[in-house]
Amino acid sequence: MSTTDETTDRRAPIDFTYRFQPDDPKPFFIPRDWEDASVYLQGGNHLIVRFYEACRRGAYKPGSRPPIVEISASEATGLPVGDDGLPVQMPFAVVLGCSDARVPTELLFGQEFNDIFNIRVAGNVLAEEGVGSLLYALRSFVPESAHPGGRSLKLAAVLGHRGCGAVKATVKAFQSGPTAASIFGDPIGSIVTKIAAPALALASELLDESYGAGSSSDPRFLSCLVEMIVYLNAAWGAREVREWVDGEGPEIASRVGVVYGVFDPEDWRVRSRPATSEDPAPETFAAPPKDLEGLRAFGREVLARLRPPGS
Ligand SMILES: [Zn+2]
Numbered sequence: 505m506s507t508t509d510e511t512t513d514r515r516a517p518i519d520f521t522y523r524f525q526p527d528d529p530k531p532f533f534i535p536r537d538w539e540d541a542s543v544y545l546q547g548g549n550h551l552i553v554r555f556y557e558a559c560r561r562g563a564y565k566p567g568s569r570p571p572i573v574e575i576s577a578s579e580a581t582g583l584p585v586g587d588d589g590l591p592v593q594m595p596f597a598v599v600l601g602c603s604d605a606r607v608p609t610e611l612l613f614g615q616e617f618n619d620i621f622n623i624r625v626a627g628n629v630l631a632e633e634g635v636g637s638l639l640y641a642l643r644s645f646v647p648e649s650a651h652p653g654g655r656s657l658k659l660a661a662v663l664g665h666r667g668c669g670a671v672k673a674t675v676k677a678f679q680s681g682p683t684a685a686s687i688f689g690d691p692i693g694s695i696v697t698k699i700a701a702p703a704l705a706l707a708s709e710l711l712d713e714s715y716g717a718g719s720s721s722d723p724r725f726l727s728c729l730v731e732m733i734v735y736l737n738a739a740w741g742a743r744e745v746r747e748w749v750d751g752e753g754p755e756i757a758s759r760v761g762v763v764y765g766v767f768d769p770e771d772w773r774v775r776s777r778p779a780t781s782e783d784p785a786p787e788t789f790a791a792p793p794k795d796l797e798g799l800r801a802f803g804r805e806v807l808a809r810l811r812p813p814g815s
Contacts, residue, residue: 516563519570520555522616530574533596533619534655538761541596541659546788548573548614549774556772573614582617584654594655595621598641600741601663602628602670606769609663613774621645621657627670627737628662629698630744638748646756660745660760661789663774664738665767671733674699679721702796703736710803715812728812731778735806738764740799742792763789777802778809 535541551571558564577583582591598621601609609615609622621641623634630638638660644650645657674696707729708720719725742764750757765774765788773779776790793799 518555518558518563520552521570521572522575523572524575524580529577529580532576532578532655535596535658538658538759542661542761542763542789545597545613545615545659545661546774549612549772549788551614552612553771553773571614573616575616579616579618591618592651592654593621593645594618594651595641595645595657596655597621597659597661598623598638598645598657599661599663600625600628600630600634600638600745601767602626602665602668604665604668606667607663607665607767612767612772625695627668627674627695627699628664628741629670629695629737630741630748631694631698635748638745639752642749642752642756642760646752646759656759658760660742660749660762662738662741662745662762662764662792663767664734664741664764665769666731666734667769668730668734668737670695671699671703671730671737674704675726675730675733678704699733699737702799703733703740706796706800706803707732707736710800710807711812714807719812724813728807728810731810732803732806735766735777736799736803738766739790739792739802743794743799746792762792764792765789778806780809780811783809 533544535544551573554564554568554571558570564570584592586592596619599609599613600623601607603624603626609620609624613620621637623637625631625634641657648656650656673692677696678700710732711720711725711729712718715725720729742762746762749760749762763776765776767774768779773785774788775786776788777786779786793802
């Protein structure tokens, strides 16, 4: 049965393929610059979005082919090998994402072994250990001299996601007042505190400003509030990452781009701002805001796109 036939036969399997071609392997992906790395990740997300759409439809669109992630010889064979006898680690991106089981980084970006240096923490917050991991990645994988002729790290991305449990817990903790005080006394409190300022504080302020005082604690606005915080938290996280990258000096700062995006477990697409009916697939990544005023402007844009109840 040909691929074309499969697209019209709803009993056919809906493939998402990892492929290695021994006689003609894909060249090992070496991004020219951070924009190249960013485009590559976006392309990987589009592959998985197409797969998910096909699963929902029961088939690929007529004339389309199942998405394929090609594996290079370097990825398949684990070469080059380092002094310790193991494949040399050569990620082209570091991604700070949430621990949520519905947000598997490599899969949702269509990437492979040795592609992404992952930092996954509930709420994709950057605590001390996360900063340590980030700095390790920057110092180990960015300088060209670290991998002569090989691949260096070019991109740092912060990935939030819709429906984040850590964000919901943060809203709940602040809305229930003193009864939630115990949460601040244990390690979960450190995550809540990171999400609260500035993301929750700013989202609440903007909701109250647009829809009247008390809107941010009105249950009808809860999903809107959570959604806003998810975007603001990812954008602000990227701003923090940008600061750490810049702090490593001009060589690293000039080589590494920093972006953020929000993954949607409903359609598997990563977006830099909420979808609207007129703009269902806005750009995947965006650069972080420069300061709190930039974050506030972004928050207003997010709120306008969300259309809360009664608007
Ligand atoms: Zn989450």
